[in-house]
Amino acid sequence: MSDTRITAYADAAFAIAQAEGDLAEVEDELFRLGRVLESNDELRSALTDQHVPVSRRQQIIEDLLAGKATQTTLAIVSMIVGAGRAADLVKIANELVQRTASNSGQAVAEVRSAVALTDAQLTELTAALKARTNMDILVKNIVDPSVMGGLVTQIGDSVLDGTVRTRLNQLRDAF
């Protein structure tokens, strides 16, 4: 899908969420759904398989998000899947996060960790990143067991990597 179309879908989701007054929740839920789709090939294949009827794919989404996401999020995702754009759901979610952050003058920091950060740690990390970048930072914590331990933060093209996985990789490369 072209960037223009992805932006259009993200703008539509942003407008709907803002109109419904659920922007923060929708943005966060879509971001998390994006991460789930990134890490789950089976789910991604099921949602993008042209042989599976659209109604069935929408049903999969409803079953997946029922009770775990707002109705607005569910409606937006169902709309995207129904339009046959499930393959771009991750990009649309990322674009929505960027759109939401830039709307409030923030930069998005994707923080991957082996275990979920506590609220106190998120607050402290946000402050540290803000002080380091001189930007308002919206931290998005992604639990990713592959990092093993520590954190890796990506803000735009900048990466601050302090993971055990990277240390081990460096050790492997040093051999």
Place this chain on the structure above:
Amino acid sequence: MMLSSIAMLASEEPNSFWLVSDLNEVIWGTLSFLVVAFFLVKFGKAPTLKFLSGRIAGIKATLDEAEQARIAAETDRDSIKAALADSDTEAAKIIERAHADAEQLGNDTTIRAARDAQGVTERAAADLVSTRQQTESDLAGELSRLSLGAAERVVESSLDEATQQRLIQSYIDQVGSQN
């Protein structure tokens, strides 16, 4: 013809003389002979001489042609002899050249075989070195992989909740300290 008539007459009437008995016949026969001889000389000499001259010229021309043919034949014979001599020389040269070529070919083959053998030996040596290096590298890589695998397992087993929290806090402190 006159002589034959005289002889016939003489034979008709044989006597003891070797001449015919009738003198008149002798006289007239002689005169007839002379007349005939005169006419023969008068009118037959020139054509006879001409005929003989032509005949001589013809024989001479034939002899000249024969001589020319003989000379040509001798020339051809000399040429053939020379050619035969040349062919012998050429054959000797060809044989000599063939010997030289065979010897050169043998030498070239020997040199090429030696060079090929040397190349094979060098390649084998290079392959051996390369294989040894590759084996050492593979071994080092395998050792590295095994070591890192063991290290990862050790690290994973040591990454309990407290360690995870320490790593997170350390990261946050490090980011904060780099302002």
